[in-house]
Amino acid sequence: MNAPRVLVRVEPVFATDALFGGPDGYRLWVTTGPDDRNYGDRQPWTWDQAARVQGWDIGRMYADEHGEGFWLERTTRVPALGCVITTRARPSFARHAFRVARCRVASLHCAGECTHDTELLNAISHACPGPEGANEERVPVRWMQVPEMTPQPTGRIRFGVEVRPMTVQVTATEDTRCQMARLTLTGSGWTAERVRAAGEALRAHLADRAN
Numbered sequence: 001m002n003a004p005r006v007l008v009r010v011e012p013v014f015a016t017d018a019l020f021g022g023p024d025g026y027r028l029w030v031t032t033g034p035d036d037r038n039y040g041d042r043q044p045w046t047w048d049q050a051a052r053v054q055g056w057d058i059g060r061m062y063a064d065e066h067g068e069g070f071w072l073e074r075t076t077r078v079p080a081l082g083c084v085i086t087t088r089a090r091p092s093f094a095r096h097a098f099r100v101a102r103c104r105v106a107s108l109h110c111a112g113e114c115t116h117d118t119e120l121l122n123a124i125s126h127a128c129p130g131p132e133g134a135n136e137e138r139v140p141v142r143w144m145q146v147p148e149m150t151p152q153p154t155g156r157i158r159f160g161v162e163v164r165p166m167t168v169q170v171t172a173t174e175d176t177r178c179q180m181a182r183l184t185l186t187g188s189g190w191t192a193e194r195v196r197a198a199g200e201a202l203r204a205h206l207a208d209r210a211n
C-alpha cells in the first residue's frame with residue numbers, strides 16, 4: 001500500500017439460512033477510494049488484520065450507495081513498512097538514509113545538529129517509492145515540474161527543488177543563506193507527487209523550530 005490513505009469497505013456476511021438478526025461476520029476490502037469497485041478478486045481482511053496493520057490510523061467513517069466503510073490514513077508515528085531509516089551523526093552534520101528493498105532512495109543531510117523530530121523521517125519514508133521504483137535509474141521528473149514540486153515558504157524557511165541529471169534535490173534554507181537541510185532523491189519511483197510529499201514533510205516538521 002503506497003498511498004496516503006485507502007478506503008476500507010466493510011461488507012457484512014450473512015449465513016445463507018439466517019434471514020433475521022445481525023450479520024455473522026464481516027469482510028473488509030481495501031480499496032484505493034470510492035471509485036475502486038473491482039476489489040472482489042482481492043483477498044479480504046478480517047477486523048483483526050485491520051486492527052494490527054502498522055503505520056496506519058483508522059480515520060473517518062464512509063458511506064455511499066454501495067455500503068459503508070472507513071478511511072485508513074498514514075501515520076507519521078511510525079516509518080513506512082518496507083523502508084529502513086539509518087542515521088549517522090557527525091559533529092558538523094547528520095545524514096539520514098532511506099532504503100527500500102536495500103536500495104537507497106533518499107538521503108537527508110542536516111547541517112549542524114538535527115532540529116527535527118523522528119516524525120520528519122517517518123513522513124519522508126511515507127513519500128518514498130515502493131520496491132518497484134527503488135533502483136539506480138534517473139528520477140523521471142522534469143524541470144518544468146519544479147513549481148508544482150516546491151513547497152511554500154513557512155516562517156523564515158524557504159524551499160528549493162533542483163532537478164539534476166540523475167537525482168532531485170529539495171533544500172530548506174533559513175533566512176536566505178543558512179542551509180538547514182538537503183534531501184536527495186534517487187530512483188525511478190519518484191514522481192512529482194512523491195517529491196512534493198517529501199518536500200511537504202520537510203515543511204511540516206522543520207517548521208517546528210522557527211515557530
Ligand SMILES: [Zn+2]
Pocket residue numbers: 094095096109110113114115116
Ligand atoms: Zn537530521
Ligand SMILES: [Zn+2]
Pocket residue numbers: 117119120204205206208
Ligand atoms: Zn514535527
